[in-house]
Amino acid sequence: MTPHGRYNKSMRIGPFTLRNRLVLAPMAGVTDRPFRQLCKQLGAGLAVSEMVSSNSLLWGSEKTRRRADHCGEVEPKSVQIAGADPRMMAEAARYNADQGAQIIDINMGCPAKKVCNVLAGSALLRDEALVARILEAVVAAVEVPVTLKIRTGWDKASRNGVRIARLAEAAGAQALAVHGRTRACGYTGEAEYDTIAAIKAAVAIPVVANGDITDPEKARRVLEHTGADAVMIGRAAQGRPWIFREIEHYLATGRLLPEPEVDEIRDVMIGHLINLYSFYGEHTGVRVARKHISWYSKGQPGGAVFRNTINRVEGAEQQLAMTREFFDRLAAGEELAA
Numbered sequence: 180m181t182p183h184g185r186y187n188k189s190m191r192i193g194p195f196t197l198r199n200r201l202v203l204a205p206m207a208g209v210t211d212r213p214f215r216q217l218c219k220q221l222g223a224g225l226a227v228s229e230m231v232s233s234n235s236l237l238w239g240s241e242k243t244r245r246r247a248d249h250c251g252e253v254e255p256k257s258v259q260i261a262g263a264d265p266r267m268m269a270e271a272a273r274y275n276a277d278q279g280a281q282i283i284d285i286n287m288g289c290p291a292k293k294v295c296n297v298l299a300g301s302a303l304l305r306d307e308a309l310v311a312r313i314l315e316a317v318v319a320a321v322e323v324p325v326t327l328k329i330r331t332g333w334d335k336a337s338r339n340g341v342r343i344a345r346l347a348e349a350a351g352a353q354a355l356a357v358h359g360r361t362r363a364c365g366y367t368g369e370a371e372y373d374t375i376a377a378i379k380a381a382v383a384i385p386v387v388a389n390g391d392i393t394d395p396e397k398a399r400r401v402l403e404h405t406g407a408d409a410v411m412i413g414r415a416a417q418g419r420p421w422i423f424r425e426i427e428h429y430l431a432t433g434r435l436l437p438e439p440e441v442d443e444i445r446d447v448m449i450g451h452l453i454n455l456y457s458f459y460g461e462h463t464g465v466r467v468a469r470k471h472i473s474w475y476s477k478g479q480p481g482g483a484v485f486r487n488t489i490n491r492v493e494g495a496e497q498q499l500a501m502t503r504e505f506f507d508r509l510a511a512g513e514e515l516a517a
């Protein structure tokens with residue numbers, strides 16, 4: 180094995196062998212089909228869709244239909260569901276598998292108020308018996324592999340991640356993603372990886388390490404420290420979908436790729452915007468595009484002035500033209516007002 184060979188592995192989830200060990204984290208409002216496709220194109224081995232509620236009353240809504248739309252997406256297609264009622268979760272899993280989900284991921288890692296108030300997401304970590312019942316019900320309901328996403332525990336005093344991992348494995352989960360924070364931590368402080376290492380050592384199913392992985396070197400350090408089978412990247416992929424290519428290259432060779440050139444960023448972004456318009460339609464597409472444009476232009480000279488202007492634009496044609504113009508001027512090396 181080459182010195183880097185041990186990092187340059189792939190990961191298996193049930194019958195699927197991923198192309199590498201890099202996963203795009205599920206992010207509500209971000210990891211829609213256009214963004215998942217882009218990240219997969221740029222090196223993500225797996226991209227988990229935004230969460231779908233287990234409340235069947237919502238399944239007919241346009242939002243949920245869009246979230247369950249995987250047309251043309253690179254396989255395997257993983258869909259996240261959230262909820263606290265085992266029977267409803269089983270039904271949601273079945274529904275999504277019927278719609279083409281090839282992996283069902285259960286969200287017990289998200290601290291969002293909307294989710295926690297109804298005892299779902301990471302709030303479930305407090306009730307281990309219920310976690311087991313949900314997993315057993317979902318695993319029994321579908322043929323496809325079921326995976327689970329958790330935090331390290333409810334709060335620092337009750338970091339029960341290892342117990343949850345063991346019961347998830349016993350209930351038939353086929354992989355586990357762990358965000359290195361407790362529910363109580365929200366997004367504050369630094370993610371810690373010791374609990375993830377302990378979880379990896381406690382179970383035989385693949386473990387995915389998540390939290391604050393921002394660059395290729397950190398990805399390798401986290402893999403090394405935790406022994407995890409893969410890393411999952413969320414916020415660092417916003418406006419930087421090529422981070423997967425960068426990590427993949429570094430894990431394979433031990434060398435860092437140069438930053439993408441401005442004209443490549445422009446082309447990736449233009450393609451992304453066009454896909455957003457066609458996925459959402461112009462009205463919603465322009466609005467969804469705004470946050471991506473902000474992320475892509477963050478740190479670019481003149482980015483703040485550009486964002487201020489483009490956020491007021493209502494039409495796709497104008498949004499596209501202004502974006503192209505901004506990046507063309509950057510590529511030409513023009514001095515733009517900060």
Ligand SMILES: Cc1cc2nc3c(=O)[nH]c(=O)nc-3n(C[C@H](O)[C@H](O)[C@H](O)COP(=O)(O)O)c2cc1C
Nearest residue numbers: 204205206207230286288289358390391412413414
């Ligand atoms: C905007 C946003 C939306 C998120 N939505 C979800 C979600 O729907 N389901 C989930 O399990 N986690 C969700 N998360 C948590 C991420 O999947 C991930 O665990 C967290 O951001 C830590 O990883 P990072 O440091 O790489 O961003 C969300 C995070 C962000 C920033």
